[in-house]
Amino acid sequence: MADPHLSLNMSVAELLERHPETIPIFMQFRMACVGCDIAAFETVAEALAIYHINRERFAAELTAILPSHASDARAASAEESP
Amino acid sequence: MSDVSAQALALLLARVPLFQNLAPDELAVIAAAAQRRKIRRDEFFFQQGDTAAALYILEAGQVRLTQLTPEGNQVILRFIRVGEMFGGVAAFGVATYPVSAQALEDSAAWVWDAATMRALMLRFPPLALNALEHTAQVIMQLQDRVRELQTERVERRVARALLRLARQRGKRVDAGVLIDMALSRQDLAELTGTNLYSVSRILSAWEKQGLVEAGRERVVLRAPHKLVIIADDLALPDAAKKNSA
Numbered sequence: 001m002a003d004p005h006l007s008l009n010m011s012v013a014e015l016l017e018r019h020p021e022t023i024p025i026f027m028q029f030r031m032a033c034v035g036c037d038i039a040a041f042e043t044v045a046e047a048l049a050i051y052h053i054n055r056e057r058f059a060a061e062l063t064a065i066l067p068s069h070a071s072d073a074r075a076a077s078a079e080e081s082p
Numbered sequence: 083m084s085d086v087s088a089q090a091l092a093l094l095l096a097r098v099p100l101f102q103n104l105a106p107d108e109l110a111v112i113a114a115a116a117q118r119r120k121i122r123r124d125e126f127f128f129q130q131g132d133t134a135a136a137l138y139i140l141e142a143g144q145v146r147l148t149q150l151t152p153e154g155n156q157v158i159l160r161f162i163r164v165g166e167m168f169g170g171v172a173a174f175g176v177a178t179y180p181v182s183a184q185a186l187e188d189s190a191a192w193v194w195d196a197a198t199m200r201a202l203m204l205r206f207p208p209l210a211l212n213a214l215e216h217t218a219q220v221i222m223q224l225q226d227r228v229r230e231l232q233t234e235r236v237e238r239r240v241a242r243a244l245l246r247l248a249r250q251r252g253k254r255v256d257a258g259v260l261i262d263m264a265l266s267r268q269d270l271a272e273l274t275g276t277n278l279y280s281v282s283r284i285l286s287a288w289e290k291q292g293l294v295e296a297g298r299e300r301v302v303l304r305a306p307h308k309l310v311i312i313a314d315d316l317a318l319p320d321a322a323k324k325n326s327a
Contacts, residue, residue: 032316037245038306041252041259050307 007062008055012047013039025061029053088113091139091192094165098139100173100216103208112202112209116192127169127183127191134172134179136195140164143189147181161186173199174213239274240284241313244294248303257295258304266299 007015007022012033015022026033031051033039048055091113095101101109118141121127127138130150145162159181162168168183173196194202203210244261253262271281285296293309295302303309310316 032310032314036310037249038252038259038303038310041248041254041306 005059007066008045008048008059009043011040012036012042012044015044019066021065022062025058025065028061029058087118088116091116091141094139097165098167100137100167100170100212101209102212104206108206112194112206113192115198115202116194118190119193120188120190121185123185123187123189125185127185127189128179129182130179132179134169134176134196136169136193137167137172137199138169138183138191138193139167141190141192144186145183145189145191146186147183149181170216172196173203174217236274236276236280237284238313238315239276240270240281241309243270243273244301244303245306245309245313247301248306252303255302257302259302259306261301261303264299265301267296 007019010018016026016034016039023034029051031047031053033047042050044058045055048058088110092106092109095104095109095113101112104112116139119127119138127145128135130148140162142164145168147159147162147168149157149159151157162183169179171179173194203213247261247263247265248259251262253260267278267281267285270285271278274281285294285301288294288309289296291308293303293305295304
């Protein structure tokens with residue numbers, strides 16, 4: 001399964017681009033990220049901190065929705081920027 | 083109304099701003115011209131949008147004034163205690179009540195209908211002058227509020243311009259998001275259809291609040307989410323709200 005914690009370290013824009021199926025999760029948590037001008041400059045983890053949303057709760061929702069592709073996790077590992 | 087009631091009312095009137103600068107015998111005439119109205123708890127003396135037919139002073143009980151906002155929320159404006167006036171717009175020539183007046187317990191009020199108030203004003207000029215003074219105060223408050231709204235509008239335009247630029251030329255740096263291009267206050271003024279004075283004032287205020295770092299031709303968004311809230315006028319839960327200036 002794609003590691004939801006890796007997803008938390010992606011930029012918001014990247015997560016939404018690669019996994020548009022996560023859009024309902026952002027909406028559910030009342031985050032204004034979808035279409036936001038600075039989605040490319042903040043990681044999901046940073047956005048969660050700003051909105052005071054519990055990381056584990058969000059990660060749990062991601063786990064339920066993200067596809068369970070091992071290659072996906074490997075690709076995310078390879079691309080992850082510091 | 084009985085003489086005793088009229089006397090009691092005249093004493094109360096002396097404390098109501100609308101009825102200042104009137105002699106005791108004049109207050110007595112005004113008091114005698116009042117009707118009395120009783121309603122039960124949860125009932126309304128009048129509702130928002132009703133024709134402003136009468137002016138009220140609470141004799142007994144408790145009343146709250148509420149208003150339905152454009153967003154459809156019911157807000158409580160204030161509570162009326164015994165001796166306080168409400169529905170005063172009827173005396174100031176306004177056509178409809180801007181608020182609803184609901185009894186929180188069984189209540190009673192002294193009431194003057196609009197025609198009676200008009201006749202009393204013609205007879206007792208200080209009454210009309212008091213109404214004018216109250217209207218002037220309301221106008222000044224409204225002017226302040228309009229100025230605030232215009233300022234907010236300009237701030238939104240500047241925030242929107244900065245975010246648009248960040249989307250195109252933003253670069254993540256330690257301090258936040260750098261707008262990676264030469265960007266002067268004059269540029270921003272032209273982009274937002276305002277002037278240098280407004281832009282400088284706004285950027286200085288935002289700098290103090292930690293929202294931006296504005297060098298001579300270099301802007302860093304330190305708290306980009308707060309600018310998003312300003313630019314899009316977002317009503318977010320308290321946790322994510324902007325600081326108020």
